[in-house]
């Protein structure tokens with residue numbers, strides 16, 4: 001049966017990621033092959049230093065692959081101009097140098113930068129996208145607040161709204177639940193899950209919240225020292241992909257409840 005390739009938003013072929021310094025290559029992970037479709041929520045997981053952020057930076061074009069290729073909407077990443085890239089992929093990083101003296105509206109409006117003129121004037125379409133993003137994330141009641149007045153959970157929602165306003169088919173987030181309490185971690189990930197279904201966008205995020213990701217994501221990408229695994233949570237559990245992800249003396253993966261437990 002012929003596969004409908006138009007549904008594929010992101011695809012990698014034999015990708016190796018890492019850092020090059022002069023002639024020295026520090027390869028962090030290799031053999032990364034995966035594909036993300038419209039309307040899918042995918043988490044990247046792995047221990048500290050496994051290479052999650054390095055992968056996200058590579059996929060969004062901030063650093064070059066060591067080997068292999070990245071395709072976004074069937075276009076080779078290397079052939080996409082920075083201007084076009086801003087219309088294909090929005091990136092939400094935790095440590096962003098964003099001025100918190102902006103209001104919520106002003107920050108969300110920054111998502112429209114790839115479309116506005118050099119004066120940053122918002123057209124009717126820009127305003128429509130802006131308000132739509134605010135509604136989707138349910139932050140209308142705080143839209144006139146300054147960002148420094150927000151809790152970490154509220155600020156994360158504003159960053160997600162900015163990414164939605166950018167109107168890209170792929171949203172990439174690096175650890176969107178850092179600094180959040182358990183309720184807000186679940187809230188933000190559930191919000192991402194709803195957004196994939198409501199907007200048909202593909203959302204990819206790095207996280208340490210494996211128990212939540214197992215419950216909420218369509219697919220998981222696990223960066224392990226020995227190999228990179230990709231698939232549906234149920235398939236990965238069947239493959240024992242989580243059993244020895246961490247040193248076994250403290251926590252273990254309980255297959256019955258599909259979650260990690262303290263020993």
Ligand SMILES: Nc1ncnc2c1ncn2[C@@H]1O[C@H](COP(=O)(O)OP(=O)(O)OP(=O)(O)O)[C@@H](O)[C@H]1O
Pocket residue numbers: 019026028046047048049050051052053054055
């Ligand atoms: N700019 C850089 N130059 C060289 N090496 C780097 C750079 N940034 C990260 N590394 C190295 O790449 C490896 C992977 O780091 P990365 O931040 O991608 O891991 P991670 O899975 O996101 O970790 P964490 O869960 O702790 O955030 C680490 O060994 C790190 O030291």
